[in-house]
Amino acid sequence: MNQSKQFVLSTVALAVLTLVSQAQAAGQATPQEGSNAAVTQEIQQVVVTGTASASGTRRIDTSFSITTANEEQLKAASPSSTADVLKLVPGVYAEATGGQSGANVEVRGFPSGSDSPFVSVQLNGNPIYPVPVLSFFEGTSAFRLDDTIERVEVLRGGPSTIYSVGQPGATMNFILKKGDDVPERTIRLTTGTGNLRRGDVFVGGKLADGWYGTVGGFYRQGHGVRDPQFKADDGGQLTATITRKLEGGEVTAYVRATNEKNAFYTGVPLISSNNGRTISEFPGFDPLTGTLMSNEMRHFTIDAAPGKTLERDLADGRGMKAAVWGVDxxxxxxxxxxxxxANYFDGDLNTISMFTGDNPQTAATYxxxxxTKYNPTAASSSGSMTYVNGGGAVDPNQQVVQAGLWSVEKQLRSFTDELRVSREVFPGHTLTVGGYYANYKSDDEWYLGNAHLMTATPNARLINASLTNGTIVSQGGKSGNVFYAPVANYKGNNVALFLADEWKISxxxxxxxxLxxxxxxxxxxxSNLAAGDTDNNPLTVYNNGTSIPTGSFTxxxxxxSATSFTVGGLYKLNKDASVFARANTGHTFIYFDDLRNAGTQAAVNDRNGVPNPKVKQYELGFKTANSLYSAYINAFYTEFTGISFQQITTDAVLNSVSGSRGHGVEFELALRPVKNLQLTLTGDYQKSKYRDNPAITGNEVQRQPNLQFRFSPSYRIPLGDNAVKLYGTYTYVGDRWADQANLSYLPSYKTLDIGALASIGANWEVRVAATNLTNELGLTEGNSRLTGAQSSGPINxxxxxxxxxxxxxxYRF
Structure with missing residues (x-):
């Protein structure tokens, strides 16, 4: 075990023993210098996610693991996207390097290969879209952060298998601000790396007796850290709420409309050595700021069928044009x-993006x-390679790559509703009954493949290639066909009934x-598919064998049906300290993509070949919070069966099924030794391995580090009516395997973030923050378009x- 693991695990073990003994011996610890409102707020923090009652429960009194972050904590984390918020959550690892959308998110002990099948995103307690993931869609892609958010609550495991969508993994619940008797009016202007220009506005307050409202949103433009030579982010969002106070309750209606284009980033050329243990910069390519995307390929054409071409724009990326309406x-x-x-969601979440393919090679090798393939009697150097823009021969030593310019259009619509009724049926016994309904659709049109030949340089140049026998290998940069082009329409319905009972024994x-x-x-x-030549010219090999819908459909x-169950208990050591235990069984149903991948009704009916994943979870935790320290520690054990995996390679879609078993501990620790100083340590240590599939049984679950942690100190300096808060975070992410076969290694990495917040009087705030200050080179994924061991030498x-x-x-006005 390395020093990082030894340090973190020793710290957690010592904290558990010390805090439990203190909690049992005394009612509450005393800080060296007072407490503050933030600590009091943490102790009294009420959460509503995963609780039977809509009014919620104090976080310290819940018998499950849940992390909360208020508006200031969200801003201090400097998340690059919605998925990046999850770095605040122990036990969750978010690969947010794709940009605003398209993240891969792994939950401790939960095996997943891509996207985020075990993370559900909610707004005000209702899922934005009822299923957490589809091909080219994951929940965080349907949500954008702004100043209309009051807080986020992230529940892991626990009673989540019972309520709402029944997500057994993590539930990410964003709570909107509501109008209050004290008005809130703010304007925020932001600038930063990549020519970022952003404006946020929020107004909320009382409208009339019993009526309250809010309105807010943002607009931004920027070229991003990786400049594709066009706007990486372009668009905005508007949110409004109206609340009516009732006797003993309230009703809130809300609407959120988003229209934004976001570039999606995939792999870049790098140099691998020592079997992937060492990763270094590819000559001439900065891996921290570079991207292959460029204006030269921004507008591209898809040869869809004979006489049918489609025009696409890379600047559309993995954007979002959608709206959600809801009533609570x-x-x-x-x-x-x-x-x-209840809510209704309607929107387009398309993917118009580049996906890397084969590893870099010289032009001569290509x-x-x-x-060898198309002109076997000629010399290996026969033919020509020229630049599409400006002409000129390509140097035989020039490194080149092929990358697919893909188009996936998805129109999503859904309606969800959850009703709960609770009552204390007799002293100490509160019974909750409820029902959940979801109706959802997805209309898809895919064009995968469409490979283009280009230089392995930042903002790459496209290349033409032809052979002496008349074969055109690449024209206009296009060097490969569309290998998969399904058109599909899906719809689903879910109906659930649940019953929960809470018994206060003492x-x-x-x-x-x-249940x-x-x-x-x-x-x-x-759609059924056939292979065809879109121009009926066998010498233009780049479009031969194109996947074309036949006009008929399957x-x-x-x-x-499935049953989920949970049982838990909590014992209070004192007012603000407790221990808990919980067990649950849960499931996820198959998704639309499982139907398509199965291909036939007979295969769909085979519950062994297309199973519904099932999970068992066991948790044992400890919680305490006071003015000197706070601790939330949870040991967990998980068992999975019937998990389906999909990998889309350069020329095929691969599927497999397996199970897994995992265990570990997650922790959130904070120490406040003196007034205004807080030291926070969060993270998890886990071991998870595959089973039930002879090809990978015993291998470590892909993409998940055994150890990850974040150490975050902060110090507030009062200056009369003003104040300055200094903060930072050191993050460690352990080594991982990029693939199920444990052949493609991803080394550990460490990052440093810093920030400062200056409060000037009651109206002004200035914030400056820097992420990855040391320009650490860390990988979140290898080349997911290839199978087998990661090679030494050039890779993507x-x-x-x-x-x-x-x-x-x-400015507050």
């Missing part, structure tokens, strides 16, 4: 707590391979249990972003 109602009526949450001891029965119905209509459907992989600096000015 909660009220206490004659001893009954009644809650209903030309030789082309001759002032110090509470137990709870819950959920859910039924899902899916159907899809997927209709597939499946119904499934996706690094973290280089140093980025932001400065903002806020």
């Amino acid at each position: 109602y909660e009220q206490k009526i004659n001893g009954w707590d009644v809650s209903n949450k 030309l030789a391979a082309a001759n 002032d110090n001891l509470r137990v709870d249990a819950g 959920r029965r859910e039924r899902q119905s899916l159907e899809g209509s997927i 209709r597939l459907e499946r119904d499934d 992989a996706r690094p973290i972003f280089g140093r980025a600096v932001e400065a903002s000015l806020l």
